[in-house]
Amino acid sequence: MSKKKQERKKQAFEFFIKHQRPEEQARDPLVFYTQKEVTEYARSKALMRIQEGITKRALRILEAEPPARVLDLGMGCGFASTYLRLKHYQTVGIDINRMFLNFYDIPEINPVHADMRQFAFRPEMFDFIISISAVQWVLAEPKLKKRTQYIKNIAEICNFVLKPGGKIIMQFYPKSDEAMKEFGGIIADTDHFSGNFIIDNPDIPKKRRIFLYLEKPIH
Numbered sequence: 001m002s003k004k005k006q007e008r009k010k011q012a013f014e015f016f017i018k019h020q021r022p023e024e025q026a027r028d029p030l031v032f033y034t035q036k037e038v039t040e041y042a043r044s045k046a047l048m049r050i051q052e053g054i055t056k057r058a059l060r061i062l063e064a065e066p067p068a069r070v071l072d073l074g075m076g077c078g079f080a081s082t083y084l085r086l087k088h089y090q091t092v093g094i095d096i097n098r099m100f101l102n103f104y105d106i107p108e109i110n111p112v113h114a115d116m117r118q119f120a121f122r123p124e125m126f127d128f129i130i131s132i133s134a135v136q137w138v139l140a141e142p143k144l145k146k147r148t149q150y151i152k153n154i155a156e157i158c159n160f161v162l163k164p165g166g167k168i169i170m171q172f173y174p175k176s177d178e179a180m181k182e183f184g185g186i187i188a189d190t191d192h193f194s195g196n197f198i199i200d201n202p203d204i205p206k207k208r209r210i211f212l213y214l215e216k217p218i219h
Contacts, residue, residue, distance in 0.1 A: 021175065023140035029097055038099045042077035051079035054132050054209065058169040061198055061213055064089070068127040071161065072109075073116045073154075073170075074134025076100045081109040084130075092126075094119055117153045124163045135172035135212075139179055151186040159192040159216060168193070168214040184212055192216065 026032035033041070041047060064070070066088035072081045075093030077100045084091040085108055094114040095101055101111040112119070116131070117138065138154065141147040158168055174180035184197060195214035201207040 021136070021173070023137050024175070027137075027140045027142070029137050033097050033099065035099055038077070038097070038103060042100070042103045048079050051132055052083050054171050055080040055083050055130070057200070057209065058130055058132065058171060058211065059087075061211060062128055062130070062167050062169050064128050064167070069125065071121070071126045071129045073129060073131035074137070075109070075111065076134070077103045078106055078109050078111065080130060080132045081111075082106060085109050092121075117150045117157075119157060121161045123160055124166075125161050127163055127166050129158055129162060129166070129168040131168075131170040131172070133171060133173065135170050135183070136174065139172070139174060139183060148186055151183060152190060155187050155190040155192055158214075159190070162216050164216055164218040166216045168195075168212075168216075170212045170214075171209060172212070174210065180210060187212065187214065 022032050023029075067090055069090040070084055070092070072084065072091060072093035075081045075095045076097075078093060081091050081093035082104075085106075092110040092112060094112045094116065096113075096115045098113055101113055114120075116134065138150045139147065141150060162168065172183075174183065180197070187193065187195075193214035193216055195212065198211040198213050200209040200211075
């Protein structure tokens, strides 16, 4: 094992979580996001600003330029998808919760009711795939076998719909260093992508942003 790999293996991040997260309270977004929760989320200007900022950062990492075609996994009420559309990207968003999709009447962002673990589009349809603050719901599955299968399903489908040379960025909130590395390891084991974690503000837990960056090879 190279010195670089040894250092990466040793590297660990501390997570200070004072309050129970939504995915820990319900584990199923359809249970947690009632109409009341959806309304509070969708009307939050603070969440809108946060997600717009994360989306801007994700686009810089991807080096994406409009009018690229972008798939937004777990789009929620469309904060990221709306920003992408305003910046002239061809945007399609999916979410498992119809209440999120219907909250704002924005047909231009092409909202699709679908589960990120089992959705379908044409092969090699997208230049980029982006996911903001959604993957942790999949990681909340308590059974390792199911959790592993869900993550593999996401990797397989993303590989199918992404063009050769396409890129993926997933920003998420793991509950621990082990959960973060488990997610990356399962994706790596599919052998579909090359990539790495990109971590902003690694030494400041409250400001830390964790991204999994992936590239699909050109055959």
